Amino acid sequence: MKKSDAQQEAEKTLNLLGSFSKTKADPNLFDRIQPHLAVEIQWLGFSSNSLNWQVAVVSLLLILNLSFLGILFSGNSQTISNEETEWSDYFLSYQPLYEISE
């Protein structure tokens, strides 16, 4: 198409900018939102209530503390020992199966 014709077509199309009819929402939009809202209410209820947060933090600390105490008093030092200690322990306790005679 020639440039002048293309410009005319473009102008005609551009003039339709104001002729779009408004898009209406689904009248049941709120019903579609409501299930999500229930989840939000639960979450927001929890997050907005500082007492719940305090309970959660204290519980977490308690669990971590108990885990640490469990490790400390379990008697299994290998769990928290580093690799070097494990290897040195291994070599110190090593008993050869056969004596190598000279």
Next chain:
Amino acid sequence: MFNTDTDLVDQLKQKNESAFRYVVKKYQDQVVNTCYGLVQNKDDAEDLAQEVFLEVYRSIYSFNNQSKLSTWIYRISINKSLEWVRKDNRKKRWGQFKNWLGLTTEPDELENKSTLKPDEQLEDEERKKILQHHLQLLNERQRTALVMLYFEELTYQEITEIMNISVSSVESLLFRARQNLKNKLTTYYEHI
């Protein structure tokens, strides 16, 4: 039911469900129409409207009555829609890349559009489709300003408040947007 925006916002902050229902009913057409103007798809606009209202519900604590509630909801609608458009563009680019690699044979959207034959009898509906497609090619600010003016029929003053720019900036933004759109349409018609 709620005399002022302030009353309504207070109730929303207390998570009053009937206040939220009222907000959805009052602003749902505004939100869907704005989202539709920016994403050009009714189903996506409906889905986005849900996200917008959930964001309103979540973020109402941050609303401090410095602007009108409708202005704030417009901003959320625009942000959510533009976010969606960016994601969609990334998906399209990935699709084009896969086409290029020969992994898929998804038809190019522009190819579909070019089957339309513009002549004197070209229907308005076809022109509107072409117009909507080219609207998507504008940058985000220009597209937003045009949607606010032509889809939502807002005044320059209202657009100023929503976009947080001066009236003269809105005027020049709209002028450039129209000019840009006209150039893109001219190029389109020249090549078919």
